[in-house]
Amino acid sequence: MRAATIDRAGAEAAGTLSVDSRGDALVVRLAGAWTLETALAVDAALRELAERQVRGATFDATAVTRLDSAGAWAIRRTAGRLERRGVSVEVAGLGEGLRAIFDKAALHDPTAAVEPPPRWSLLDQLEALGRRSSEGLRTGRSLLGLLGQVVVALGRVVLRPTRLRGTATVAQIEATGVTALPIVGLLCFLVGVVLAYMGALQLARFGAAVLTVNLVGISVLREIGILLTAIIVAGRSGSAFAAQIGTMKVNQEVDALETMGLSVVDVLVLPRVVALVIVLPALTVFADVAGLAGGAVICLFQLDLSTGQFLSQLAAGVTIWSFLVGLIKAPFFAVVIALVGCHNGLAVSGSAESVGRQTTRAVVESIFLVIVLNAIFAIAFAEIGI
Template sequence: MKDPTVVDALTIETRGGTLVVSLRGPWTLQTVLAVDGPARALADRPAEAVTVDATSVSRLDSAGAWVIQRTVAQFRRRGVPVAMVGLDEGLQAILDKAAEYDPSAEVAPAPTSSWLDFLERLGRHTLEGLHTGRNLLGLLGVVVVAAGRIVGRPTRLRGTAVVAQIEATGVTALPIVGLLCFLVGVVLAYMGALQLTRFGAANLTVNLVGISVLREIGILLTAIIVAGRSGSAFAAQIGTMKVNQEIDALETMGMSVIDVLVLPRVIALIIVLPALTVFADVAGIAGGAMVCLFQLDMSVGQFLAQLSAGVTIWSFVTGLIKAPVFALAIALVGCHSGLGVSGSAESVGRQTTRAVVESIFLVIILNAIFAVAFAKIGI
């Protein structure tokens, strides 16, 4: 007896106690959209046995194979034996590889509370952060070992690569570092002068600019600029080399990626960042001096006298101490992100962005740690 519920690709007949399901034509995504309803309704049909006749199936894709698997699984869960007949050997391979129907799977994810979603994201990002921190510590250890080998054999150091990185990360960064720090010094002095003049303490603007620039603004702003320029460049350069399989070629030739790519960048940035910090300090104080000379009618001698009286050598040294640590952090994060590229252009962009965000975040965290430590020891 033929079932009245028939579509072109699916015919349902009952022969005795056996339900015969005949499949015809191409069973692709377009066909599945038409037969999905009748196929789902088969689960409620009474039957002692089921025969799926696929002799007339001409084509099969993953969507069609999944619907067939789902239909078969529905009957077998009820204990009804199912026999598949007539399917071409090549199409049978597609059916065998199709994911089996999971009755517990939801069509849409179950609704959850926003609070649980927040906790889940927080936990996932925390674990990712800890994993990244562990990898950075591992890379730091490898770099320290490589640097120790160079101390024993200085000829292993690639001097040309170090000089090239010094030029790329330091010399070319001078204009942007000097301009931004000069403008920040101008703004800092101008805003400070507006407030301090109200209390008759306009001369303390010099102290404000000197201490702020030398202790915090100079090194912090320089480190952020270097992280944006050089940290991203390290990630992009090494990541592109990994995509182009140049790193695999280096390893095939027996060359160490750490010695060739990572160590020259680390050494160059450790040399460059303190020098850039001194340049940034000078530019920032020059910006503050310009405001004091024109806004507060100070002479150059008065400005220098007030600066030497209000700012100690430790204000300059504390900023300079941070520079090598920040440089090491930026270089490690940039190189780690570049080595973490998975092999596609999209991954290069993602890891480059990640290098900038992580290095700036790490610089700010380290700066806060330094501030607390210097306050504890009275510097």
């Protein structure tokens, strides 16, 4: 039996390499801190070791105290060269944390066959469609379950109003409503301007430019005001709900609430739902006013209408139902946005990546459901003659 030891002198807890020959097998004992400095110091010895004519080699890393990617790669490189020559290699003794670093230093095998990209056949597409449909059904069932919990929580609040967390609800009203006024007003005003300008250009060809007032009034009050407001709130507040609750889930604050015997629905979900149900109708009224103001600017300056003429034409062209139709939709849209945001926040699995993924899903799903619900309302109101 013979042994060779290579030490990196002058450094505390330096990495060492000790090689014992046992017949046609090698036992390589590693100790100390295997970092970049150690890898550089023992590089020549590792290269010489990789050329040994043996049948087996065991790397004993029980005494390794530190390991970085450079040290792990140096060991991996030596073991890989031995394996390519048909030598049986085993790396033993690494702790759980060091083993994770060592595994990440796996060498890329350039000779490995590259798996061809999957070919999309009709069956593959049907399978993917079925999988997504099944996932959508599971998500819908989970949303309905959360809606049921919210309804039960609202019933308890009706019986005992003090159960509603007033401070949290007011804070959510401010965050989702008051701070959203500038962006909602600006966007709806600009949309009203564009709608009136483009409508006036087309209607002027038929000598009916004055009907631009009717076009703006009906469009803004029935559809544009509520739909644009809901989309803005979904992108702004729905994503905030998912990110806030998701971050609490990552920090185990949700688990702490459950441990203390508090209801997650009562503490986190219900205040957000109630706040958005209160806020969205108010934002819709504000959006309607802003959209009509944008249309009025174009009508006053491009069509040479006076303020009195604009208001008279608006009163003749729209009815109270034109305003109420948009307002009726607001609470339903609010419930959908709040539930989807909270549901995706509670679905976070515990990582920062999951927070981002669920936040994105919250925005996409809430906007999709708002548009679908708006289409259902439009058909329903048309069928009953409103």
